[in-house]
Amino acid sequence: MPKSTFFNLSEEKKKRIFDAAVQEFSTRRFSEASISQIVKNAGIPKGSFYQYFADKEDIYLYMVEKVSQDIHEIIGAFNPDASFFENIMQRAEGTIKVGKMRPEYTKIGALTVIDNSEFILQLLRASNKKYIEIIERDKQRGLIKMEIDSEVVIKLIYIFVFNEYLYSGFDETRYLKKVESAVQIIKEGIAIHQD
């Protein structure tokens, strides 16, 4: 958590720092991102940074939290009763939507998922937990085969959704098509068919 000195700052300055963090973390992976760059982009002295934040992890977590809030606002609340498939498609569409409104945010996601520092791995594990629960519930509901490994499912999709974003670049239609294909394949692979 940022130090109290940071929260005492003017909204304008806080925003400048947040924007600088977004700028840096949407360009380079967490492990490659540089505090010096953030400081430069934000137009604050090096010393001040350490007055506000403990280290890179600190500002990263702060940024991620704010970004998550923004994203939730864009995507809208998700329906807890919806099936896993509906959830995933919503998430995929959400990624597109966010990609349109805040391309930097999707880039942050893409770069996060291909970082393998211990810090980031923990973050991802936590963020996947929610989806794993939905899959488990859908198994009980008879929508998904019992023998399916939920962790594998979510990881397959998760990695693909972001990784593909890096490949597709700006080509949104292509991206959407690829993600839909992937989700379709996995859906076909794990669903219980009721013909």
Add this chain to the structure above:
Amino acid sequence: MPKSTFFNLSEEKKKRIFDAAVQEFSTRRFSEASISQIVKNAGIPKGSFYQYFADKEDIYLYMVEKVSQDIHEIIGAFNPDASFFENIMQRAEGTIKVGKMRPEYTKIGALTVIDNSEFILQLLRASNKKYIEIIERDKQRGLIKMEIDSEVVIKLIYIFVFNEYLYSGFDETRYLKKVESAVQIIKEGIAIHQD
């Protein structure tokens, strides 16, 4: 390609340099790997490195080529008539086998797949081409649904196989189980069932 001076070196020295490269590239991503480290590990002077190689890409490509040869020897020639599924399972088992005999090699693969420098992206595209052809052929054979996007299939698996290796770490049984689950899901998702 390394310069002629490199190939004139004694086998022992060439091996020392190769080993140093493997050591470095199995620890850090291509974009993070350091020539200084390779030089230190190999016990050769900085100047000599540039006498042998043009830059990091140069030694990387040289290393990848040698590693590929080694891997092919371990896995054995692949049967061109085998179905895509058989190929993929062979590849998965191959990854395990290589992981046992040359854990560094599998780490290189894992780190490669999560690098996103343009240089590495090109390398991956080239390496996936072969599998895409097999999928296309199996579509004609009536084994795989025509509407499936081959690129998506191979990317799903490719990314997962290596990414999971990073997560599972040394736990081979876990890794094997996860990969099998993933392949099973995708197989179920793209195959034409002939009941």
Add this chain to the structure above:
DNA sequence: TTATAATATGACGGGGTGGTCACACGCAGT
């Protein structure tokens, strides 16, 4: 107004990296 506490600042030390270059070495041919 003055004293005290909080915050701002940027130069600096210590560390790492890539690539070069002047010089040392040793071997081949005369």
Add this chain to the structure above:
DNA sequence: ACTGCGTGTGACCACCCCGTCATATTATAA
């Protein structure tokens, strides 16, 4: 034995990074 050329060598330059710290500045309280 001497010359010349390919090769070996590591100090060096320019660049980047992190985190600190002594000092300057501002805000607050007395």
